Amino acid sequence: MRVQLLLTCLCDAFYGEVGIASVRVLEHLGCEVAFPKEQTCCGQPPFNAGDWASARAIAERCAGVFQEDLPIVTPSASCAAMLAEGYPMLGLDAPQVFELCQFIDEVAKPSSWPSLPSPVRAVFHRSCHGRMLHLGAVQERVLGLVPNLTLEPIEDADQCCGFGGAFSVTHGGTSVAIGSAKLDALGAPTPERVVSGDAGCLMHLDGLSARSGRVLKFSHVAEILAEAL
């Protein structure tokens, strides 16, 4: 099956390994991955900020970069939600798009996954944009396939980490207060790994935990899946 990768701006700028891991995971599932190099941004930042004229221009360009008849897969519920839910709000057609785990769960449907080399005790933070895609526990289900990976339950798992894109800067104090509560829930007792499906959440939580002197290791879902390959 041929799929197209939407890398996302955060993976473009900071988290190249997440993109690499996504390609390896998709190839492991037998996919032929295309990466349209002209891709830039999906348009979500101006969309969320309220500048819909800019958002529409960027979204139109983004949709044009990808081939219409091939599914788009992206390691971000946030970007996937922008394409699936945001584009129609801008008056554009929604491309056929899957968040990485959604693609694994709904399309590729592997019955097993290779094992992590050694046991890892992790906690999982569900990114909120999964709500818009009705992901439910899809990411946890996919991680559940990985032998040697244990997901510990956390308190109030449905609470946001406080990132919220530009909100993390425009409302920095509030964002950090929300994030600290999330870190308290994620970090006690200290897990070996904090896993999430969105680089935005990870960037915010990682930055916050480093500043507050906590020692936590953060990984994207794609990285965990690729580590097992």
Add this chain to the structure above:
Amino acid sequence: MNQFDDYVKALDPDVRASVRKATTNVARARERALSVLFEDAESARLRAMEVKSHVLDNLRGYLLRLEERCVHNGIVVHWASTADEARILIGELCLGAGGVGETVVKAKSMATEEIHLNEHLEGLGLEVVETDLGEFVVQLDHDTPSHIVAPIIHKDRHSVSETFQREGLGPQSSDPATLAGQARDFLREKFKRAKVGISGINFAIAETGRLVLVENEGNNRLSTTAPKVHIAVMGIEKVLPRESDLPLFLKLLAGSATGQLLTVYTHLIHGPRKAGDLDGPDEVHLVILDNGRSKVMNGPYREILRCIRCGACLNACPVYRASSGHAYGHVYSGPLGAVLGPALEGVAGVGTIAKASTLCGACEEVCPVKIPIPAMLLKLRSELKQPRAPWLAFQQAASSQRAWSLATASLPVLSSLPNPWTANRERPQRQGRDFRRWWDERA
């Protein structure tokens, strides 16, 4: 800085902890209650949403029917298109029933908060006494409610006791029952003396002209039956078609608001006291308030009028939990307020509160009438007047891959300069390999 960050910073750590604890506990209780109340809570919410949407689609007809049935029951119906009209009308009713210096008792009502009724009545020389325990404390402290269901979610029993002691209600105590007793003794005298009782309404049934009120303290009962005149104030959207709609809404409201299976009291008000009745008012007035709602009905935020004021979206909201209700600067706080405030008053005034959201969607997930709050917040943001220059520059960068790569390559450098991100967080660092280079090299 913005008002939310200011509040987060200024909030007493104990207050923040108790707001977080209270909202978290109610949010958990809500989930438990809904799972007990309904075999399938999701389909209950869907039904409630459909009933409310149907009401909005046929609002005029249902309101006229309600008026007709109310009049039939002996309830006097008044229409107020603005807050001002409502205030003047209610003021005249109060003065007519008693006169200057008389006592008016009030049961908790967001509609009367919305029209700032108390200030107006006090200006007319009336003594206005809030009788809901939380609202009573708010009034004594010259404060404002910070939550539509739990007005003093930002106070603890210690500060309540201080207030009561200061106002001469009784000695210091940390026992909630003792404090409630102090308030009860004080309020009982007011109930005895009051000529007018004012309340809100949770639902009004068009089919029968019955006014439905729910509460946990019993003060609504006294406010609406002890004085000889009862004035009920409702927004136009509070009408329900049939009596048979009530069970669904009573269960959803109690479960969503407090995690109860049913509120302690449910009052079904059928009209004034009849011959042979042991108690009840001689007159019941219903004030049907528009105050901007018709305008909202015909715009993009129409669905917010499905709201039954349960407060579940406040409790679920990470921003509300961190900043508490006063940060919104509006009588309606939380996700509900962030939409309803600007929808009623226009984005030019309070529109920026729509920005105080991570768009996490927790509000929509818990809303018993499935209001798409995040989508509305986005729409509100798109209506704000904002400088376009930064986004035009962003758009420029995103318009070619070359410009974009330059921009993303400079991000790790740019982020090392002092900025709002690094005020409280370490800056993000490029981790591992660059994707595009990796992709090109393996090809």
